[in-house]
Amino acid sequence: MQESTVDWEGALVQRARSGDTRAFERLYREHASRVYGLCLRMTRDTAMAEDCTQEAFINAWRALDRFEDRSSMATWLHRIAVNVVLGKRRKTTPMMVDWDSLVPAGEDEPIESEWTLETPLEVNDIETAIGELPDGARDVLVLYAIYGYSHSEAAEMLGVAEGTCKAQLHRARGLLRDRLGVEVG
Numbered sequence: 001m002q003e004s005t006v007d008w009e010g011a012l013v014q015r016a017r018s019g020d021t022r023a024f025e026r027l028y029r030e031h032a033s034r035v036y037g038l039c040l041r042m043t044r045d046t047a048m049a050e051d052c053t054q055e056a057f058i059n060a061w062r063a064l065d066r067f068e069d070r071s072s073m074a075t076w077l078h079r080i081a082v083n084v085v086l087g088k089r090r091k092t093t094p095m096m097v098d099w100d101s102l103v104p105a106g107e108d109e110p111i112e113s114e115w116t117l118e119t120p121l122e123v124n125d126i127e128t129a130i131g132e133l134p135d136g137a138r139d140v141l142v143l144y145a146i147y148g149y150s151h152s153e154a155a156e157m158l159g160v161a162e163g164t165c166k167a168q169l170h171r172a173r174g175l176l177r178d179r180l181g182v183e184v185g
Helices: 002-017 021-043 046-066 073-092 123-131 135-146 151-158 162-180
Strands: none
Touching: 002 021, 002 046, 021 046, 021 073, 021 135, 046 073, 073 135, 073 151, 123 135, 123 162, 135 151, 135 162, 151 162
């Protein structure tokens, strides 16, 4: 079934590349909700997430001839959406990095583990706590723990070093542990 989906999507991509707006509209309908969800989690603002989603698809339409089949359409669209969100964020807020908080004192590199919560919580509580994380920690958590990208993929999307990505995930886990009062591992 997976292969037929890829074939179906590949055919839509080819038609859209040749200017078929209906094919691109189908691609949009297939991926818009996930792209919007990513934008919403990164921006914490529904209007901005809608704008970022729209801009991501406009950018995708313009760059469709550069889409390579090495990655999935979903991954490519997520990369575009992340770039749009980061671009808007740079325009609205000055870029500041708290270098001391990237790697906790006494640790050279954060410990890798699966992301789980030890006690059940309401989804809204978790989403609120994620939304309150600093931008860098939230971005990495969303891409790595929620959307399942590897550290190298998330780091590439965010334009940071892989070690920074790991450190931000470690930071996000610590902040969530403190805010939610549960062990996040």
